[in-house]
Amino acid sequence: MFTIAVDVMGGDLGPRVAFRACATVLQNHPDLRLILPLETSLHIDAQKALSRFSDRVLIKPCQSHIDMADKPARALRQGLSSSMGVAIQAHASGDAQGVLSVGNTGALMILSKRLLGTLGGIDRPALATQIPTRKQPLLMMDLGANLEMSPKQLAQLGLLAISWYRARGIMKPSIALLNIGKESNKGPEDIREAGKLLHRAAPECYAGFAEGDDVFNGDLHALICNGFAGNIALKTTEGLADWLTTMMADELSNSKSLRWLIPLWRHTIKRIEKRISPARHGGAMLLGVCGHVAKTHGKSDEKTIKYALEYLVKQTKTADQARLQSEFDRLQRGLNSPE
Amino acid sequence: MFTIAVDVMGGDLGPRVAFRACATVLQNHPDLRLILPLETSLHIDAQKALSRFSDRVLIKPCQSHIDMADKPARALRQGLSSSMGVAIQAHASGDAQGVLSVGNTGALMILSKRLLGTLGGIDRPALATQIPTRKQPLLMMDLGANLEMSPKQLAQLGLLAISWYRARGIMKPSIALLNIGKESNKGPEDIREAGKLLHRAAPECYAGFAEGDDVFNGDLHALICNGFAGNIALKTTEGLADWLTTMMADELSNSKSLRWLIPLWRHTIKRIEKRISPARHGGAMLLGVCGHVAKTHGKSDEKTIKYALEYLVKQTKTADQARLQSEFDRLQRGLNSPE
Structure with missing residues (x-):
């Protein structure tokens, strides 16, 4: 049981x-x-x-x-x-x-x-959720628990994401920092600094910066940001998803030649909603x-x-919490070791 | 001419x-x-x-x-x-x-x-774009020119948005600050402070905080944020819109009973893309x-x-630039006057 x-x-x-x-x-x-x-x-x-x-x-x-x-x-x-x-x-x-x-x-x-x-090493837990994408789900964190974060706190969040995946048997998750450009000189100072720290502590997993339009590509396992940016990104996409599904239904009802398809289409909309719904209806984890x-x-x-x-x-059954702790401790030492 | x-x-x-x-x-x-x-x-x-x-x-x-x-x-x-x-x-x-x-x-x-x-009174111009929503288009700014902004700079951006609408004959545009909660005690200090300034300088237009999922409601004329948040919000929605339209096309091609509808459906997708495309394909203004x-x-x-x-x-033809300047000057005085 x-x-x-x-x-x-x-x-x-x-x-x-x-x-x-x-x-x-x-x-x-x-x-x-x-x-x-x-x-x-x-x-x-x-x-x-x-x-x-x-x-x-x-x-x-x-x-x-x-x-x-x-x-x-x-x-x-x-x-x-x-x-x-x-x-x-x-x-x-x-x-x-x-x-x-x-x-x-x-x-x-x-x-x-x-x-x-x-x-x-973690002062304040972070809120995380796995959002569906074109391919694998993306672990996005923080979503609002920590509005501002120091470079070290952002880097710790990255290591936490890696540990979270390793506790589930995925040894080389690909993680990125959310930023407004891919080049290493782009974006605010604290994110650039966090990138350097992650590159040092977990070069095999750190994939650099990702932009907003990379979120749904499915190439990443985790995307790290402060709680302000994460909350804005997630809620904005929720608003758009709601609008787009309504718009599609409206398009059909307004078209004489398509109106009779609504029963068929309703089925498709349901399936699409189901694909994107874990992000919109599911909860958030306190990592x-x-x-x-x-x-x-x-x-x-x-x-x-x-x-x-x-x-x-599902998460509780598949994850090894002791493993998460030991992986995180090991990665943290890499973060704190001198260059 | x-x-x-x-x-x-x-x-x-x-x-x-x-x-x-x-x-x-x-x-x-x-x-x-x-x-x-x-x-x-x-x-x-x-x-x-x-x-x-x-x-x-x-x-x-x-x-x-x-x-x-x-x-x-x-x-x-x-x-x-x-x-x-x-x-x-x-x-x-x-x-x-x-x-x-x-x-x-x-x-x-x-x-x-x-x-x-x-x-x-404007140190650095901002990038703005009008994105389509359920109702009226929403002027969103900044989109990446100013990654971090002081409360006063955020408030100035708000006044600039009001002036932009007034130069187009809309005298009481409804503007909000992008935040992670609607209550006045939510979010980072600088946004709360900017809210106070806007409430003082333009109480008839300032509608308080809006969250990410309000972006597409169409109840606002303008949404103000720093360039980091604006860039993330806009690009994330671009990524989702791309994915959702692909997903709908895939749903149809994968369904035996719906596959024959693709020619009809293509027309609908085109119309939806047209409705959302000014945001995705249009440019940004330097305000x-x-x-x-x-x-x-x-x-x-x-x-x-x-x-x-x-x-x-269209924008150049319909806007009165001298009016924008005079409205902005007047609103700025309200911002700078003692409480």
């Missing part, structure tokens, strides 16, 4: 949509158990929604939950008795092999750092903490939570 | 593709004249390619051209006798009402500043200089140059 702790209390749409997502994922994975920290008022609802899986769902009482609007300070004060705190503690104690939260990102960051600890922590955004609906939970199950 | 100076010498594909683009645009605009600064070796080619419009094309001799790889210092040394320098001088002297260059962006920036001057200066990227093909030239013709 295999256990994930799910904190469903902080989402905008309420925990009930999450119960339905949990039921689907439990159905798909007969070896999966879930720990659900819930305030008492929700226990009966949860039991009803998950009654078919009662032997694989453990409801844990908690006293509060952290709202999206709550300041991180509140997370520290009320954290341990909140649904999020109880979920992370279940992972820290070994009862669960991973945590998914639909809640406040800042609070998740603080509580994960405190209860799970971070990899040596740099000692554990498997993932989050979905506050507006997550049933589909989003289901994707994120499926993804976390 | 109405004249544009076109510098076609610096592009990667050579000047001949530009001659064809010029011919199409001359055909579409019977009141348009072009000034083409060209090295002597190209005069005969140009005369042949544009023979139908010989009464509306003035070929001006120049002694050199600035390559894409040239350092800006070279632009200053050889600038005035280069094709780019001759084109900008034609605008500065009033012989042309606008300039389009297929050449080096850094050199265009330096020579435009020197020969045309900048609006009072903040005293004049109408536009550029296309070095890899520009015939279609790209044609779009950019058409766009410049």
